[in-house]
Amino acid sequence: MPINLLHRHVLEDHISGFETNANPNHLSVIRRPVIFSVLAHAGYEAAVAEALHNADDIASRYCSPSEFLAVSQTRGAGSVAEFLTAIPGASFVNQSDGFVLMAISGPSVRAILSKCLAVDLHPDTFGEGHSAAMMCCHVAANVARTGRNTFELLVPRSFAGSVFDELMEAGSAHALTRGFAD
Amino acid sequence: MASLITCPHCGTRPKEEFSIRGAAAPKRPAPAAKDEVWHRYVYVRDNPKGRVLEYWHHVAGCRRWLVVDRDNFTHEVFGVMDASDFERVRGVE
Numbered sequence: 001m002p003i004n005l006l007h008r009h010v011l012e013d014h015i016s017g018f019e020t021n022a023n024p025n026h027l028s029v030i031r032r033p034v035i036f037s038v039l040a041h042a043g044y045e046a047a048v049a050e051a052l053h054n055a056d057d058i059a060s061r062y063c064s065p066s067e068f069l070a071v072s073q074t075r076g077a078g079s080v081a082e083f084l085t086a087i088p089g090a091s092f093v094n095q096s097d098g099f100v101l102m103a104i105s106g107p108s109v110r111a112i113l114s115k116c117l118a119v120d121l122h123p124d125t126f127g128e129g130h131s132a133a134m135m136c137c138h139v140a141a142n143v144a145r146t147g148r149n150t151f152e153l154l155v156p157r158s159f160a161g162s163v164f165d166e167l168m169e170a171g172s173a174h175a176l177t178r179g180f181a182d
Numbered sequence: 183m184a185s186l187i188t189c190p191h192c193g194t195r196p197k198e199e200f201s202i203r204g205a206a207a208p209k210r211p212a213p214a215a216k217d218e219v220w221h222r223y224v225y226v227r228d229n230p231k232g233r234v235l236e237y238w239h240h241v242a243g244c245r246r247w248l249v250v251d252r253d254n255f256t257h258e259v260f261g262v263m264d265a266s267d268f269e270r271v272r273g274v275e
């Protein structure tokens with residue numbers, strides 16, 4: 001049973017070779033995050049959004065008024081599913097294998113991302129904790145601000161290689177380094 | 183072409199994120215309506231110059247259907263609303 005093939009990350013080939021130390025501008029790929037797509041039933045939108053917002057160790061990513069992504073880097077899929085089951089008016093499905101989670105951070109992060117997406121990321125309009133679905137490197141992605149100079153990107157797995165390459169190209173003028181988070 | 187559309191759910195976005203899905207003004211007939219009525223709805227459409235109501239699907243964003251009120255000559259956008267709100271307002275009238 002080729003178990004190590006099953007656990008092979010889709011960006012493994014893009015991050016081969018020797019590892020360099022992370023520069024101030026760094027793109028890290030989270031190896032095995034837990035990602036659930038959550039749909040709120042009609043009339044339950046606000047309640048589901050609030051339950052997700054208050055969850056421990058689960059980040060809620062806004063997609064549309066009735067759709068969210070629940071992302072966890074610490075909890076297991078079973079634990080997240082258990083939590084979601086308890087929310088009234090929510091349907092969910094495990095999408096962990098369908099998305100790739102990347103975190104980009106550093107002093108030049110906005111300059112780098114401005115080459116990849118057409119949304120104003122100024123803290124006044126896109127503050128900490130804010131997330132939204134948007135086009136990033138020509139791919140429908142979900143972008144979240146997790147800190148003043150830190151963003152997290154969720155991209156569909158099959159497009160992750162292309163988005164990753166474009167991000168690295170956009171970051172080349174800012175000495176962007178990359179690597180797996182662990 | 184209007185290049186920036188302010189989605190009520192996502193904020194101001196480039197038009198590349200959307201897919202334009204046709205006129206929103208014609209009302210869909212009842213399923214059992216006469217063939218002539220359906221023919222008119224499906225094939226006989228106006229092609230106005232000026233202010234139009236259109237369905238825009240926010241494909242790369244919230245994936246909601248929106249109704250954009252815009253001028254196809256001056257490119258001015260007058261308003262954007264969720265298609266479900268549009269139907270609700272239209273149903274009341």
Ligand SMILES: [Zn+2]
Pocket residue numbers: 189190191192193240243244245246
């Ligand atoms: Zn939208």
